[in-house]
Amino acid sequence: MTPTPPDPTRPTPPDPGNGTGPAQDTTTPALSGTGNGTGHPRNTAMPAPSGTTTDTGPARPGTDHGTDGTHPGGSGGPGHPTTPPGQGTGTTSTALTRAQLWTRARGFLLAVAVLLTAAVALAGLQAGDHHGRLDPRSADPDGSRALAQLLKERGVTTRVVTDAQEAAAAAGPGTTLLVADPDLLGEPQRRAIRSAIDLSGGRTVLVAPGSPALPELAPAAHAKGFAHQRDLDPGTPACTLPSAGTAGRAGTGDGLRYTTDLPGATGCYPSGGHPTLLVLPSTTKGGDTVLLGSETFLLNKRLADEGNASLALQLLGSRPELVWYLPTPADMSADPGTDAQDPSLLDLVPAGWTWALLQLFFAAALAALWRARRLGPLVTEDLPVAIRASEATEGHARLYRRADARDRAATVLRAAARERLAPLVGVPAPQAHDPAALVPAVSARLTAGGRPSDPAALLFGTTPADDAALVALADHLDALEREVRSS
Amino acid sequence: MALTGRAALLAALGSVPVGLLGPSWTGLLAVNGSLALACAVDYALAAPVRTLKPARSGATSVRLGEPADVHLTLTNPGTRTLRADVRDAWPPSSWTPGTEAAASRHSLTVPAGERRRLTTRLRPTRRGDRRADRITIRSYGPLRLLARQGSHTVPWTVRVLPPFTSRKHLPSRLARLRELDGRTSVLTRGEGTEFDSLRDYVPGDDTRSIDWRATARRNKVAVRTWRPERDRHILICLDTGRTAAGRVGDAPRLDSAMDAALLLAALATRAGDRVDLLAHDRRPRAQVQGRSAADTLPAFVNAMAGLEPALVETDSRALVSTILRGAPRRSLVVLLTSLDAAPIEEGLLPLLPRLTQRHTVILASVADPHIAEMAASRGSLDAVYEAAAATRTGSQRLRTAEQLSRHGVHVVDATPDTLAPALADAYLSLKAAGRL
Structure with a gap:
């Protein structure tokens, strides 16, 4: 025996049972077969074995890796399957071929197509016959087109406005201004309506104003609970309103009730002692404000019941012109008062540079795409168990x-x-x-x-x-x- | 497809002409249209990724803690020059944390019809097989505005073998083995059963070994020497159950056990014994049997490379019957398991007589130095309670070891760095005593 034993600890190849040749781990693929030297540092560029550009044999499909004879087992042992010699191009690529792409995508495309078709079909079926509640153009059960038609037949022109300023400007002694949902109005809109009430000298009909709108639009009236019956009687003799007398029983209930201590105010259709229809005299000559506890008797579906049509026609048809104000979100957001005083940053930038800014946003989007693209997916791996042996202690x-x-x-x-x-x-x-x-x-x-x-x-x-x-x-x-x- | 920073930068610079010359949709369209055109041309001039032919070569096995170089040869069969960033992706434990990005990425240029070799240097941090993931190639055009990107899968496996750090203890143990063998002049002597030779008596020799008959024939006192037995059978059993998963220091108990097993195997093959390996939890995980002396250690490291502790209780009954099947005649059975009270008392202890009646059994266990530290901690209430718990654990281990000793089992309980030499010493002392 030698004094120092041969090192039995040398890294050894996987056992022969695994199918790898014993010399596998020392095999260096000497691709530089023409004598370019063998000890290539990392990333060293190497020309093709022939060293000429005319013979690029090893790079051609069909001429396999084995052409450089200094590559024993270079195609990988059975334990390490590399590309088998002579394999066609692209076999190692993970990119999908067109056929695979089509196979995978067609189900998704089909689903998208079905969804789009269904959406278009549904939209087509429902188009045009759906509008907002209390819209004089809407023939829905919840619209008010029937009333507008009846008024038109009686020579009252109905004009729909969606802007508070416009509504206030249109209001005058010969108009009735109907405000569809006063509670939705913002502060500037309420001011505009208020000025119309005060100055126009016409009639203003507020449909179901609640506590948010009342202090501004009709400070003399207060909401007082809820009317639970739907159809109510005019409530003579307290009700001196002629329209109510003619119309008789009507569906003004199922909404808010009001009280007022303003002298000259008329309350009709009481429910539990409090009127659901209140007529307040205006400060201007000839003007008045009508508070309706509920809008239901103006809707298409209820107009034919009881005395609803009569009451509605008399309330809204007393002036030759009806301004029907439907508040919209766009109207709400517009805020002319502050807009003029406080220009935004965009207004301060010279006109041309907003376009440059747009281009910069585009560049930022490109930069985001550049940074977002990963060089290959993350590689996952099972983690080992990490328990300290002393954990129980x-x-x-x-x-x-x-x-x-x-x-x-x-x-x-x-x-x-x-x-x-x-x-x-x-x-x-x-x-x-x-x-x-x-x-x-x-x-x-x-x-x-x-x-x-x-x-x-x-x-x-x-x-x-x-x-x-x-x-x-x-x-x-x-x-x-x-x-x-x-x- | 992948955009580059250059494209984004050009788009950003494009805001100047848009702002100065054409603040309109036309201006925007002119700037971005030309950029898009340049990108399209660049994309068309970039070498396609799909037709590239990658091939691997290089290291297939490496010891844990050493680097392994795996080569990747990229052949560009097309007619366009490939300017590419390449990522050779491997599982995260193939590199020390933090160096993955630098180690796996390469930039290279491959002219049309040529090929280049990249070398990816792996420094695996764990044992086991590392399988190459995909190779992702980003091929840029000459303007470097837009790149083609695609991946190739070229399988390659690097087997990370146990580090065998205890091999530093091998020379000293081999020296002691030679002393046992009577090959040196030191007065230690194998007490085996095989008669070796007669030699002159030297003061210090055991008088019981004097051969009187031979002494009578010559005028000097002669003593008999025996050689230690050779060609004994040793079966090393690694318990890969849940107790092997516990970490002592930074490594699981299993790794320390493997280290000890490798040193013992190296020593025993050198001593002329045959060594087999069995790894077992609920079922046999690895088995090496009947290898020649030169082949034993490679076969061992290979079998151990892929072993991971399983989070199940070891089935002692199955383990014992597998051992008995694997060792039909008298053997030295080395059980590398833990001395925790519950698994030993409930699992192994009732079955031990079946093993000890035919075999010599060594039970080696990895002790946790942290328990000893805890037992010595003082000064605060928490520390004292820790000390109490650690002391209790320690005395339980002692009691278990005593129980095992009563069954005739040799117990080796040592910390990870001392387990391998301690096990080798236990083997040598058994050999010296002729009890194999």
Whole structure:
């Protein structure tokens, strides 16, 4: 045998059973077969084996890797399947071929097509016959086209406006202004309507104004609970409104009720003592404000019931022109007051540069695309289990702590100390836990060392009374052991 | 398809002519249209990725902690020059954390019809097989505005073998083995059963070994020497159950056990014994049997490379019967498991007589130095409770070890760095005592 054994620790190839040749790990694919040198550093460029551009044989499909004869097993052992020689182009590529792409995408495309068709068909079926509630152009059950038609036949022109300014401008002594949903109005819109009420001298009909709108538009009236019946009687003799008398019972209920203490106000169709229709005189000559607790009797579906049509025609047809104001979200957002005073940043930029800014946004989008594209997907891997071997012991310690197991801890520490001390003082191991044997032996060593302490209480004492005593016990046991060792 | 930063930069610079010369849709269209045209031309001039032919070569196995170079040859069969960024993707544990991005990415240019070789240097951080993921190639056009991107899959596996750090202990143990063998002049002697030779008595020799008959025939006192037994059978059993998964320091118990097993195997093959390996939890995970001395260690590291601890309780009954099947005649059975009380007392202890009646058994266990640290911690309440828990664990291990010893099992309980030499020493002392 040689004095130094051959190193049996050399990295070894996978076992032959795995099918890899024994020389596999030392095989360097000498692609530079024409003698360019073999020790290529990383990323070194290498010309094709022929070294000429005319013969690019190895690069051609069909001429396999084996053409450089210095590549023993270069096509990979069975354990490491590389591209088999002579394989066609693109076989290692993970990109989908057109046929695969079509196979995969066609289901999705079909689903998209079906969805689009369905959406278009549905939209086509429903187009045109759906409008907003209380819209005089809508023939829906919830629209008001029937009323507008009836008014038209009686020579009242209905004009739909969606803008508060426009509504206020259109209002005049010869107009009725209907505000469809006063609660939706913003502050500037309410101001505009208020000025119309105050200045126009015509009639203003507020449909179901609630507590948000009332203080501004009709400060004299207050909402007072809810009318639960749908059809109500005019409520003579308190109701002096002629229209109510002619119309008789009508569907003004199922909405809000109002009270007022304004002299000259007329309340009709009371429910539980409070009117659901209130006529307030205006400060201007000839003008008045009508509060309707509910809009239902104006709708197509209810117009033919009871005296609804009569009441509606008389209320809205008293002036030759009807301005029907339907608030829209666009109207709400427009805020002419602040817009003029506080120009935005875009207004301050010179006109041409907003286009440049647009181009910059486009560039930012390109940059985002540039950064977003990953060079290949993430590679996943199973992680190994990470459990500390001492975890159970640590958990045990925490359990002791939570349970305040001073007795257990003290017992364990004392037993361990006794077992360590016994051989030091010459007590046989089986007698280590016997006070009669251990304590005298330990005491004898201590007096010899000249440091009296109480080994009996330390080694066989009672449970420590509190946490500090336990910590002290551990320290004292250590001290005792040190003394015995050093004596 | 992939955009480049250059395209985004050009688009950003394009805001100047848009702002100065053509603040309109026309201006925007002119700038972006020309940019799009340039991109399209660039894309058309970039070498296609799909037709590239990648091939791998290089290292197929490596020891844990050492680098492995895997080569990737990119052949460009087309008529356009390939200017590309290449990412050779491997699982994350193929590199030390933080260096993956630099290690896996390469830039290269391959003229039409030629090929180039890239070298990806792996530094695996864990044992086991590392399988190459895809190769992603981003092929730029000459303007570097827009790139083609695609991937290729070229399978390659690098097997990461156990590091065998304990091989540094091998020379000293081999020296002791030679002493046992009577090959040196030191006065230690194998007490085997095989008669070796007679030699002159030297003071210090055991008087019981004096051969009186031979002494009578010559005028000097002669002693007999025996050679330690050779050609004994050793079966190393790795327990890959849940107790092997616990980490001691930074490595699982299993890795330390493997290290010890490798040192023992290296030593025993050198001593002329035959060594087999069995890894077992609920079922056999790896088995190496009947290899020649030269072939044993390679076969061992290979079998161990892919072993991972399974989070199941080891089936001791199946383990014992597999051992008995694998060792029909008298053997040294080395069980590398843990000394935790519950698995031993409930699983192994009742079955031990079946093993010990025919075989010599060593049970080697990886002790946790952290338990010893905890046992010595003092000063605060938490520390004292920790000390109590650690002391309790320690005494339980001791008790388990005593129980095993009563059954005639040799117990080796050592921390990861000392387990391998301790196990080798236990083997040597058994060999010296002729008890194999």
